Amino acid sequence: MVPLSAMLLSCASAVADPLHAVCDQSRNCIDDGGLFASAPHKSMVGQLGLYGQFVGDWDVVTSAYTQDGGVRTKRGEWNFRWVLEGRAVQDMFIVPARGERIIGPSGEKQSCGTTLRIYDPQRDSWEITYVDPVYALVFRMTARFVDGEIVQTGVDHDGRTYRWVFFDIKPNSFRWRSEVLQNDGSTWRREQDFVATRKKVNAL
């Protein structure tokens, strides 16, 4: 079994080799190529590019807009990989970034979430699932490419319609915003805005 001390290690910690601990238990564990793929599946290259373009490591600056007009900014990391024989894209969203995280209850939301995205050829859309322990629920969205933007739409636990949008997409940068549909049924209120920049080591 994993020793108690190891259980406290996490994204927040500066573990030299966190995988090693897991691989000790599992000779052929999740990192050894079983999950990850080096390229999109050859049968789906064209369709998978929508999210495949993000594969790599990114720095992200997040801005959250409060109801009273304030803005809160944080720095984080956002990393995308091909998974499952290159038929899906999984990402990790970590805000604040590792190394800047506070261990223990800080009273502040610290995201460490992951998203799985699979393409539905029948509907020509993407099914998105976001899991983040910060939130009690799993977020499920359907995504489409509309006028140069990737629009992911879902309904939250309280019945509110929201959309998470990738926009201003360039090879080494993109922006992202989250919006909630207001009670009038037509106005969207922006809640968050991210600016992502590809890490230099992976620059094209």
Added chain:
Amino acid sequence: MSTAFVDALVAPGRSSEISDDAAIYDFLIGEWNAEVVDHGSDGSIARSRAEIHFAWVLEGHAIQDLWISPPRAHRTQERAGPNRYGTTLRRYDAREGVWHITWINPARGVENHLVGRKVGNDIVQEGRDGAILMRWSFREITRNSFHWFGEASNDERKTWRLCTEFIAHRVPK
């Protein structure tokens, strides 16, 4: 590609925020081999093999797994059963005392959402796919083995049809 993703995704163990009682999937962490039996609705049976891997992820707040059938070493061969190369994310919901489960198998375009809980000595996961109710159960659980049943009901639990079994054994370290 850097190791940033793996380093960030995989956690060395369970978060201290998940209690021993809630940690119903703990025993699965590690590597398993399985015999797979797929039962066709016409009574036909297809037998194949699978490799299964479980790891703690997301600071130990969630578990991600891989179910690969046929196993990677045999994926070029002709398949006896359905093609599975999928992953599950399991995340504990302390408010409801249940686990939220998302299974995706892009090899067949499948995505399912279920809720898992302990029932007696078993782990029972239920979800809906249109009019079909799915029940996926871990039964006959020992330290080094389990028997997984995938069942479906189209009459709101009155009857269940057995669709798939995984008879799994832990790979010795």
